Amino acid sequence: MxxxxxxxxxxxxxxxxxxxxxxxxxxxxxxxxxxxxxxxxxxxxxxxxxxxxxxxxxxxxxxxxxxxxxxxxxxxxxxxxxxxxxxxxxxxxxxxxxxxxxxxxxxxxxxxxxxxxxxxxxxxxxxxxxxxxxxTSIQLLTAAHAIPLNPLAGAVLITTGRLLRAHGWPAGADTIVVMLDGGCAFEMLEPGGLHIWWGAYLGMPQQALDHGPLAEAGPRILATRADLRARHGWIMDVYLLRKDSQ
Known part of the structure; x- marks a missing residue:
């Protein structure tokens, strides 16, 4: 056995x-x-x-x-x-x-x-x-940014980059966590009114973090992620997106 x-x-x-x-x-x-x-x-x-x-x-x-x-x-x-x-x-x-x-x-x-x-x-x-x-990487992400996972009395939807890219922002969600995203699907969203908290290599010596309004932080994250992947040959990252009103 x-x-x-x-x-x-x-x-x-x-x-x-x-x-x-x-x-x-x-x-x-x-x-x-x-x-x-x-x-x-x-x-x-x-x-x-x-x-x-x-x-x-x-x-x-x-x-x-x-x-x-x-x-x-x-x-x-x-x-x-x-x-x-x-x-x-x-x-x-x-x-x-x-x-x-x-x-x-x-x-x-x-x-x-x-x-x-x-x-x-x-x-x-x-x-x-x-x-x-x-x-989980979600726990490490929220700890690294010192933020709560859920909005006050609100729900969280966990999804993948493939689904976000294919279907857009999930209906009825105020906060989403995106995992297994091989290509920064957040760039397909209309950035107005969205805030992002992103982390790569969480808990590792090469940990990288960024956050801010999606319109400002999104391009930085795209550039940083491409550079890190080129340097290390692989990348593991996760991010949380939240509507600014939450």
Missing amino acids: ISLKLIGIGTGDPAHLTGEAVRVLNAADLILLPRKDNAAELADLRRRVCDAVLTRDVPMVAFDMPVRSGAGGYLQAVRDWHDAIAVAWRSTIDAHLPDGGTVALLVWGDPSLYDSTLRIAARLPGMDVSVVPGI
Whole structure:
């Protein structure tokens, strides 16, 4: 039997791990480290997180993440990609833990929020899956800017850059948080009356922040984001947009 522990780790700062996460990592028989060709630094960050909190020698194994196809419909491409990732997990676990045991997989932020680790794990029957929650990028964003997430007595809508670009500002929303935005979808909005709080590499040494009226901060963010991506080869960012009246 394989016990698969999905551990939320925030965004790379060992101080963001909960006491439970540290305990589970130290009790594991194997730690999996996903590796992407264009973001080797992310695998290194996971390894450094482990090195900072492990008090015993736990084997760590890096594996290459499959690449998502750009052909066909978006949802089917994602499903096929998840199938391939599940196969990569299974083959890596079988090769390094053939007699069963506890496997830990480090997940950016928290596995519950715009992350498909749980959906991928569901493709692997026979595994006992459990979650250790972590700090989300949304929490890190609001903490970095020292702002509340929600307006007074108001609601918050969490969406993606793809949906914002395709459908515009969500009807009835006063505050939205945008994740997984590969291309600054906020530039498609009419900026008047909107305020943005943006953060990249939250909790990491290279953290970058900006905020202000969208008409003023938007162009700065576009330029900063392009420069950071060129320098680091990858970027993870998130932003909150709020109508000025809220």
